[in-house]
Each structure stands twice: as C-alpha cells, then as structure tokens.
Amino acid sequence: MKRPSEWRLSTASLSYGKELAPSFFYPTTPEYGGRRIMPKEITGDRVFTWLAAGIGSSVIIIIFLMAYELIKESRLAIDKYGLGFVWGTTWDPVFFEFGALPLIWGTLVTSAIALLLAVPVSIGVALVLSHFSPVRFRFAISFLVELLAAIPSVVYGLWGLFTLAPILRDYIYPPISSTLGSVVPILAPPVIAYSVMTGGVILAIMIIPTISAITRDAFAAVPLAQREAVISLGATRWETARLVMSYARSGIIGATILGLGRAVGETMAVTMVIGNRFEIPSTLFQPGYTMAAIIANEFTEATEDIYLSALIEVGLVLFAVALVINMFAQIIVRRSLKMFRGAVRE
Amino acid sequence: MAYKFEVEQVDAWFGAKQALKQISMKIKENSITAIIGPSGCGKTTLLRCFNRMHELVPDARVSGRLLFDGQNIYDDDVDPVKIRRRMGMVFQRANPFPMMSIFDNVAVGLKMNGVRNKAKLREAVERSLKRAYLWDEVNDALDKSGVSLSGGQQQRLCIARALAVEPEVILMDEPCSALDPTATAKIEQLIMGLKEQYTVVIVTHNMQQAARVSDYTAFLYLGELVEYAETVPLFENPRMELTEQYITGKFG
Numbered sequence: 001m002k003r004p005s006e007w008r009l010s011t012a013s014l015s016y017g018k019e020l021a022p023s024f025f026y027p028t029t030p031e032y033g034g035r036r037i038m039p040k041e042i043t044g045d046r047v048f049t050w051l052a053a054g055i056g057s058s059v060i061i062i063i064f065l066m067a068y069e070l071i072k073e074s075r076l077a078i079d080k081y082g083l084g085f086v087w088g089t090t091w092d093p094v095f096f097e098f099g100a101l102p103l104i105w106g107t108l109v110t111s112a113i114a115l116l117l118a119v120p121v122s123i124g125v126a127l128v129l130s131h132f133s134p135v136r137f138r139f140a141i142s143f144l145v146e147l148l149a150a151i152p153s154v155v156y157g158l159w160g161l162f163t164l165a166p167i168l169r170d171y172i173y174p175p176i177s178s179t180l181g182s183v184v185p186i187l188a189p190p191v192i193a194y195s196v197m198t199g200g201v202i203l204a205i206m207i208i209p210t211i212s213a214i215t216r217d218a219f220a221a222v223p224l225a226q227r228e229a230v231i232s233l234g235a236t237r238w239e240t241a242r243l244v245m246s247y248a249r250s251g252i253i254g255a256t257i258l259g260l261g262r263a264v265g266e267t268m269a270v271t272m273v274i275g276n277r278f279e280i281p282s283t284l285f286q287p288g289y290t291m292a293a294i295i296a297n298e299f300t301e302a303t304e305d306i307y308l309s310a311l312i313e314v315g316l317v318l319f320a321v322a323l324v325i326n327m328f329a330q331i332i333v334r335r336s337l338k339m340f341r342g343a344v345r346e
Numbered sequence: 347m348a349y350k351f352e353v354e355q356v357d358a359w360f361g362a363k364q365a366l367k368q369i370s371m372k373i374k375e376n377s378i379t380a381i382i383g384p385s386g387c388g389k390t391t392l393l394r395c396f397n398r399m400h401e402l403v404p405d406a407r408v409s410g411r412l413l414f415d416g417q418n419i420y421d422d423d424v425d426p427v428k429i430r431r432r433m434g435m436v437f438q439r440a441n442p443f444p445m446m447s448i449f450d451n452v453a454v455g456l457k458m459n460g461v462r463n464k465a466k467l468r469e470a471v472e473r474s475l476k477r478a479y480l481w482d483e484v485n486d487a488l489d490k491s492g493v494s495l496s497g498g499q500q501q502r503l504c505i506a507r508a509l510a511v512e513p514e515v516i517l518m519d520e521p522c523s524a525l526d527p528t529a530t531a532k533i534e535q536l537i538m539g540l541k542e543q544y545t546v547v548i549v550t551h552n553m554q555q556a557a558r559v560s561d562y563t564a565f566l567y568l569g570e571l572v573e574y575a576e577t578v579p580l581f582e583n584p585r586m587e588l589t590e591q592y593i594t595g596k597f598g
Binding site: 135223225226228229230231232233234235236239243246247249 | 397399402404427428430431432433434435437439441442443444445454455458459504507508511517
C-alpha cells in the first residue's frame with residue numbers, strides 16, 4: 001500500500017500530458033490534490049478533443065462565413081444607398097430605388113403580434129400539461145401540440161389562405177375592429193383577410209408548439225417542495241400556478257425568445273397570407289410585407305445586379321435583426337437566472 | 347381540555363399499498379405531539395393527512411374520519427384550501443421561495459389571504475420573524491433573497507412563513523433532520539414556545555428530540571399506531587414491547 005505522499009507524487013507525474021491536449025479540458029478535483037486528471041488513453045483522447053473543438057468552432061465559422069458572404073454580395077446596394085436603405089420606403093425595381101423600412105416594420109410587427117397571442121396560450125397549455133391535468137391525458141395533449149410543429153410551413157400557408165383568413169375576416173376582425181378601432185387607431189376598420197394581423201395569427205399558431213414545449217419542461221422542473229410549500233399555505237390552483245410561473249420565469253423567457261426567433265425568419269406561411277403590399281399600413285388589418293417574404297417572392301425576378309444586391313441586403317438586415325434579438329434575449333435570460341445563482345439548495 | 351384533532355379509524359393508501367391502518371388518536375389543543383417510528387412506518391403520511399396534503403400524490407387516498415375542531419375534514423363539502431389556511435406546515439428540507447425576498451417569503455400567505463395593507467404586512471412579518479427567533483438576524487436584510495440565508499435560518503424563515511397567517515395548528519415534518527446541532531437546538535426551543543398559541547404536531551426521527559420537546563408521543567410501526575401516551579411515561583415505561591425495543595434502539 002502506498003503512503004499518501006507517494007500517491008500524491010504519482011498523480012503529479014501524470015500531468016506530463018498537459019502539452020498533448022488543452023489542459024482546460026480536464027477538471028481539477030480536490031481528491032487529486034487539485035491537479036488536473038489525465039486519462040491513460042492519451043491518443044484517443046487527443047483525437048476526441050480536437051474533433052470536438054473542430055465541430056464546435058465550425059458553428060462559429062459558418063456564422064462568420066454567412067455574414068461575410070451577405071456583406072460581399074450586397075456590397076453594391078450598400079455602396080449605392082448607404083444607411084438610407086434601412087430608412088427608405090420605396091421599392092422600385094424599374095428605377096432601382098430600394099429602401100427596406102416597410103419590410104423591417106412588417107417582420108417586427110407580425111412577430112410581435114405572434115408573441116402577444118402565442119405566449120399566453122402557450123403558458124396555459126404548459127400549465128395544463130405540467131401540473132393541471134390528469135396524468136393519463138398528458139401524453140395525448142402533448143403529442144397533439146407537438147404535432148403542430150411537424151406541419152410544413154407551406155401547409156400552414158394554404159390553410160391560412162383558404163380557411164383561416166376568410167374566417168378571421170368574417171367573424172373575428174369585424175367585432176374587434178368596430179369596438180376597439182375607435183380607441184386604438186391601428187385596429188380601425190376596414191378589415192382585409194390578407195393582412196399583417198393574419199400574418200401574425202398564422203405565426204402565433206406556428207410558434208405555440210415551440211413555446212409551450214419548452215415552457216412545459218420549465219414548469220415540470222419546479223421542485224415538488226416549492227409547490228407543496230405554497231399549497232400547504234392554502235394556495236388555490238391559480239395561486240399555485242402563479243408560483244410555478246414565477247419560479248420558472250427564466251424558462252418562459254427562454255421559450256419566448258426561441259419562438260420569436262422562429263417567427264422572425266418564418267417565410268412561406270406569412271408570404272401566403274400577409275398580402276405582400278410594399279407599404280407601412282395604417283392599420284393591422286391592411287396588407288403588408290416582410291423581409292423574408294420579399295426575398296422569396298422576388299429572388300427569381302431579380303436579374304439586374306443592383307436589384308439582386310438589394311435583396312441580399314434585405315437578407316443581411318434580417319440576419320442582423322435575428323442576431324440582435326437573440327443577443328438581447330440572452331441578456332434577459334441571464335439576468336433573470338442571476339437571482340437563482342447558488343440559490344436552490346438540494 | 348378540548349381536542350383539536352380526533353382521528354377516527356383513518357386508513358391511507360398509495361395506490362394499492364396501504365400506508366396507514368386504522369389510526370385512531372386524539373390530539374389536545376395547545377400541546378405538542380410527536381410522531382415517532384422507523385423509516386417507512388407512515389409518520390409523514392399521517393402528518394399529511396391532517397391538512398389533506400396526502401391526496402396530492404397521484405393515486406393516494408384516505409378513508410375514515412379526521413375531525414378538526416369537531417368537523418370532519420374529509421367530508422365531501424369541505425374545501426381543502428380552507429382547511430390548509432388554518433394550519434401551517436414545515437417541511438423536512440427548508441423550502442423558501444428563491445424568487446422572493448425574505449419579507450415576501452413571510453408575507454406570501456397573508457397576501458394570498460388578501461391582505462394588501464403595507465403597514466399590516468410589515469407588522470405581521472416582524473411579529474412572525476420574532477416568533478421564529480429570526481428577526482435579530484435578518485431585520486436589516488428583509489429585501490434580500492430568502493435563499494441567501496444559512497440552512498438553519500432558512501428553516502426558521504419557513505416557520506415564520508407558516509406562522510404569519512396565524513394558523514391554529516403547526517405541522518412539522520422532521521424540521522431538523524437537515525440541520526446541525528446548534529440550529530436544531532434553536533428550532534427546538536422555538537417549537538416549545540409555540541404551544542402557548544398553537545397545537546403542534548411534529549414528526550421526528552430523533553427520539554431524544556421527541557422526548558425533549560413533546561407532551562405526547564405516538565409510536566407508529568408499519569402503518570399501525572402501536573402506542574400513544576404522554577411522552578414521559580412512554581419513554582420511561584412503555585407498555586408495549588415493540589415500543590421499548592424501538593426506543594432502546596433494538597431496531598429502526
């Protein structure tokens with residue numbers, strides 16, 4: 001049997017492998033005297049380390065390549081229109097006047113409508129699925145909700161075009177518009193089936209499965225001890241649900257961001273129902289256009305270099321908007337998680 | 347002396363497994379009753395029958411009568427939420443709400459009862475924290491997170507949370523099992539002070555603790571109530587052989 005001091009010496013000698021693979025890869029442990037543990041199989045480990053590093057960094061490389069390519073291809077338009085491209089409100093392929101503001105507006109507004117509608121519904125679905133339904137029904141409801149995510153976007157578009165939009169126009173929009181329209185100007189009549197609002201509604205339906213699935217997992221992760229604590233204080237179901245929501249706040253935010261990410265880039269379904277009119281409409285019940293939609297619609301028609309370049313610049317702006325949203329979201333999630341740091345002792 | 351609880355032939359199940367068999371006992375008002383017994387004997391289940399928490403477990407059920415101030419809480423027309431508002435519960439592991447401040451952790455029950463008045467809330471929070479012997483340690487940090495406290499402080503915070511709603515009964519499920527001796531001593535001292543105003547039922551693994559704090563002790567074994575008597579005679583002179591074997595450490 002080795003004496004402790006010898007044992008320590010032998011683990012120390014293992015650190016000779018440091019230069020073979022990045023040492024940060026191995027955790028330090030107090031049991032090993034704070035030294036990094038090195039595995040015996042050094043060759044295989046080296047291969048794995050570099051393989052993992054390579055795969056991991058390829059994601060970053062792809063993002064940079066995409067940004068580079070977008071900037072390169074839109075160079076022509078950037079040089080010609082400058083920053084004015086982002087503020088411009090004309091889109092004239094004949095006289096080569098291009099500005100993207102109505103498209104940016106359309107993307108942001110349809111996404112916002114989608115979130116406003118989808119988040120409350122998704123939270124409700126998640127509460128039912130995680131805590132407030134008989135266990136035997138949960139699998140079936142979950143399955144149905146997740147099935148929504150499997151439907152191709154073009155099918156949503158067709159359904160929106162032929163079924164949803166006419167129903168909304170005939171039965172849903174008129175009462176909303178005639179009552180709220182006088183108070184909230186953007187909801188004023190007349191209402192049109194293929195409008196910004198319909199685009200938002202379709203997006204909402206499409207992102208509900210994403211948001212509700214992640215929110216459900218966050219709710220399911222709320223410790224039983226937390227729920228029992230509030231129930232023992234005499235909480236009603238609603239009060240218990242409020243506790244669950246407040247505990248899982250960061251999960252809800254994370255889920256919302258993922259939904260938003262999907263809404264911003266969604267192309268086909270929105271293109272089919274938004275009306276594709278290049279303007280900033282005065283009400284939400286009028287047609288509009290989004291960045292993704294115009295790229296899909298006009299890409300094949302863009303035969304002149306400057307036209308093509310302008311479309312690619314729209315893609316660049318979309319890319320930037322998506323990046324900014326995600327970064328912003330990361331900050332919010334991190335901030336709301338901070339509160340829990342070292343908090344939940346198990 | 348009035349009885350706070352009268353348990354009459356209560357059975358409890360988890361699915362097909364019977365956890366409690368024909369438990370009958372009466373618990374006096376303003377007394378401390380300890381429930382002891384080896385792991386898995388049903389102590390916690392019995393405690394959770396008092397405030398209808400047992401039924402929260404899927405497939406769990408209870409039969410028999412459990413009178414609380416003479417009213418059977420298992421009658422069909424009884425709302426468990428109302429019953430639970432009259433009792434406070436302290437769990438084995440401290441479970442303060444991490445997203446709330448110390449103040450809100452104590453005030454949460456009152457807020458659920460509709461108390462909105464700031465001054466009233468402040469006063470109740472201060473009173474509860476004092477009663478839980480925590481006020482001196484936290485009075486300058488009430489807006490800090492409840493989980494910034496040590497384990498023993500967190501458990502006292504949970505006791506304060508249970509006391510804030512002015513319950514009639516405090517149910518404690520091994521409140522000291524995760525604490526060190528110093529914190530345990532503080533909480534035991536606190537429990538003994540509680541019986542002037544409350545009826546306390548405490549489940550404990552620790553027989554010395556039962557002997558130190560309680561007036562009455564119930565010994566449960568395999569879901570059956572073996573012996574229920576005043577604490578001192580039960581420990582000094584148990585009537586049942588099983589009780590004697592347990593308290594002398596022959597099993598369990």
